[in-house]
Amino acid sequence: MNIDVLFGVIQIILIATTPLVFAAIGELVTEKTGVLNLGVEGMMLVGAVSAFVTLVITGSYILAFLVSILSGILMSGLFAYLVLILMSNQVATGLALTIFGIGLSSMIGKPYIGTPITGLNPYFFVILSFIIVFLVSYFFYKTKLGLIFRAVGESHDSSHALGYSVVKIRLLGILFGGSMCALAGSYMSICYAPMWQENMTAGRGWIALALVVFATWKPGRILIGAYIFGGVSILQMNLQAWGLNFPGQFFNMAPYLATMIVLIIISSNRLRIKLSAPASLTIPFFKGR
Amino acid sequence: MIRLIILIISILGVSIGSANADPKKVGFIYIGPPGDHGWTYMHDVGRQYMESQLGDAVTSTYIENVPENADAVRAIRKLAASGHDLIFTTSFNYMDQTLEVANEFPDVKFEHATGYKRAPNVSTYSARFYEGRTISGHIAGHLTKTNTIGYIASFPIPEVVRGINAFYLAASKVNPDIKIKIIWAFTWYDPGKEADAANTLINQGADILVQHTDTYAPCQAAEKAGVLAFGQASNQEEFCPNAHLTAIEDIWGPYYAQRAQAVVDGTWAEKDTWDGMAEGMVVMSPYNTKLMSTDLIQEAVAMEVAIKDGSLHPFTGPIYDQSGELRVAEGEVADDFMMATMDWYVQGIDGELPQ
Numbered sequence: 075m076n077i078d079v080l081f082g083v084i085q086i087i088l089i090a091t092t093p094l095v096f097a098a099i100g101e102l103v104t105e106k107t108g109v110l111n112l113g114v115e116g117m118m119l120v121g122a123v124s125a126f127v128t129l130v131i132t133g134s135y136i137l138a139f140l141v142s143i144l145s146g147i148l149m150s151g152l153f154a155y156l157v158l159i160l161m162s163n164q165v166a167t168g169l170a171l172t173i174f175g176i177g178l179s180s181m182i183g184k185p186y187i188g189t190p191i192t193g194l195n196p197y198f199f200v201i202l203s204f205i206i207v208f209l210v211s212y213f214f215y216k217t218k219l220g221l222i223f224r225a226v227g228e229s230h231d232s233s234h235a236l237g238y239s240v241v242k243i244r245l246l247g248i249l250f251g252g253s254m255c256a257l258a259g260s261y262m263s264i265c266y267a268p269m270w271q272e273n274m275t276a277g278r279g280w281i282a283l284a285l286v287v288f289a290t291w292k293p294g295r296i297l298i299g300a301y302i303f304g305g306v307s308i309l310q311m312n313l314q315a316w317g318l319n320f321p322g323q324f325f326n327m328a329p330y331l332a333t334m335i336v337l338i339i340i341s342s343n344r345l346r347i348k349l350s351a352p353a354s355l356t357i358p359f360f361k362g363r
Numbered sequence: 364m365i366r367l368i369i370l371i372i373s374i375l376g377v378s379i380g381s382a383n384a385d386p387k388k389v390g391f392i393y394i395g396p397p398g399d400h401g402w403t404y405m406h407d408v409g410r411q412y413m414e415s416q417l418g419d420a421v422t423s424t425y426i427e428n429v430p431e432n433a434d435a436v437r438a439i440r441k442l443a444a445s446g447h448d449l450i451f452t453t454s455f456n457y458m459d460q461t462l463e464v465a466n467e468f469p470d471v472k473f474e475h476a477t478g479y480k481r482a483p484n485v486s487t488y489s490a491r492f493y494e495g496r497t498i499s500g501h502i503a504g505h506l507t508k509t510n511t512i513g514y515i516a517s518f519p520i521p522e523v524v525r526g527i528n529a530f531y532l533a534a535s536k537v538n539p540d541i542k543i544k545i546i547w548a549f550t551w552y553d554p555g556k557e558a559d560a561a562n563t564l565i566n567q568g569a570d571i572l573v574q575h576t577d578t579y580a581p582c583q584a585a586e587k588a589g590v591l592a593f594g595q596a597s598n599q600e601e602f603c604p605n606a607h608l609t610a611i612e613d614i615w616g617p618y619y620a621q622r623a624q625a626v627v628d629g630t631w632a633e634k635d636t637w638d639g640m641a642e643g644m645v646v647m648s649p650y651n652t653k654l655m656s657t658d659l660i661q662e663a664v665a666m667e668v669a670i671k672d673g674s675l676h677p678f679t680g681p682i683y684d685q686s687g688e689l690r691v692a693e694g695e696v697a698d699d700f701m702m703a704t705m706d707w708y709v710q711g712i713d714g715e716l717p718q
Contacts, residue, residue, distance in 0.1 A: 079566055079567060082562075082566030083563070083566060085562075085566075086559060086562045086563055086566065089559075089562075090555065090559050093555075180396065183398075184398070187396075187398030187400070188398060188400050188601075188602075190601055190602050193583075193587065262554075262555060266555055266558065267554035267555050267557070267558045267578075267580045267583070268583065269554060269578070269579065269580065269583065269602075271396070271398065271399060271552075271554050271578055272395075272396035272398055272399075272427075272428070273395075273396065273428060273552075274553075274554050274555070275555075276550070276552070276553035276554070276555060276556065277553075278555070307556075307559070308559060308563065311546050311559060311560055311563045312563055312567070314545065314546045314547060314714070315513070315544040315545070315546055315563055315564055315567050316544075316567070317544070317713035317714035318714070319714060319715035319717060321717065323549050323717075326549055326550070
């Protein structure tokens, strides 16, 4: 294998993995504050369609990304209102958000299907994804505010007793997650496969959710996990193209299988699961209790 | 009491009135969204053609994005239970699900695309796409400079394998040095993954891409990388004007209109339809005059004519499989059964067919 081909493989892996990194790091921040948002796929789709439509209408890439992030904030804001203020069940609300997002994005995008656009160079976003992971990691482990975020995810009652606003912090976590998912979606519709197609994220939101568990809620490990998932899928394509028989079906399920194995490992030991998962994950916070 | 009588009369009146002009309900199950500009899009174009031809005699509905698993049973049953008279299920892996529901609703007629299992109320239909693959292969054999063709395949089912074989046979006839690199994506529809596969193949030296998946992402990737590509299912030239050589278009409309008419007339019967270029079910998109020489275009058109009149058959012997076994003897052509169940690569294709 010559060096150019190897370089090409690395490029393809970087391009294919970046949306997973964006969505997973966003969801990680949300989950760190103790909220599970299963709406990742829906928010990605709405982000993808709003970026695409904005680009078609205005011709401005910057505006496209801004509108997309705004759409992510609105979608996750809706989720936040339901789970933080109305105390709805997080799992059910998140699933509903995904179903809503699939439908909404299809509806908005209908007139724009098949509109040709010029794709944007993806490398800026590849670099940005690494920077964001680094910043999130720095935020959680080196800043006081990061410590408060983590504390809210571990024990909202104690944090509340110490005078921190649990709802506000969770709101920020949810909104950050929403904007990252929208960014992942807009990257897909503008850089990765520059088009709008219904359901074009094709399950990447669920892989991102699995990644957070796979990474045992550690920001740095998101990168490792995402590049394992993304890298393996591109490598198997290369092996196939070289004429080696490789079970592609297996790699379609590999991310979920790997996540289940990680879940089994961390659940086998009580201490381990306590050290990994935010203790208040999915537990609603009632102020007056 | 008078009110009651009026009510009964009006109900009767409505039901009699609607019984006279009762349009037949035709349902469609789609694997993707109609906006994929590929497989599902062409089925939807066919559905609209059927409506325009039959006018008030039919109404149609479709369910899109139906996965090829147990969900399909629910979607098909939903159509059957809501009074549809004729249901088209438009993907290979709806086969057993279609039969399962057909068994529960013996009065509803079903039509399953690209499958081979039939029942008294289940017909099958497909198009001879491989005839188009033969022409694509011929063109690719002439135009490749790296002698490497990238082929993005979906699932290892006979229809896809047949396309690869037909393509390779035609391409290697023109250019014996040609190599074909195949990536099985194990999805019909995932623009990201299709783009990954396209970029991987280009990176490995392919200068012409062929796809058997549903979106135009591979063609777009080819355009970006400056290589050539064949569109899939519909004319995709507007998305990749400098890469798109031609496409194999699926023309379902006349068939849908004919079958719906049979239901309206009450003459519908179970049968297997496998039409190709001669019947107009498979059509080549306009050849790209910027990328192909006049001579090559003329050759392609001549091949179309020969396929239509039967003088050219894509699977004319001698054809050997990878193990060197003679599958089709010299001077013979593969019969429909062999093509419908094809699960082997022809000699010259590298790699093993996934099972």
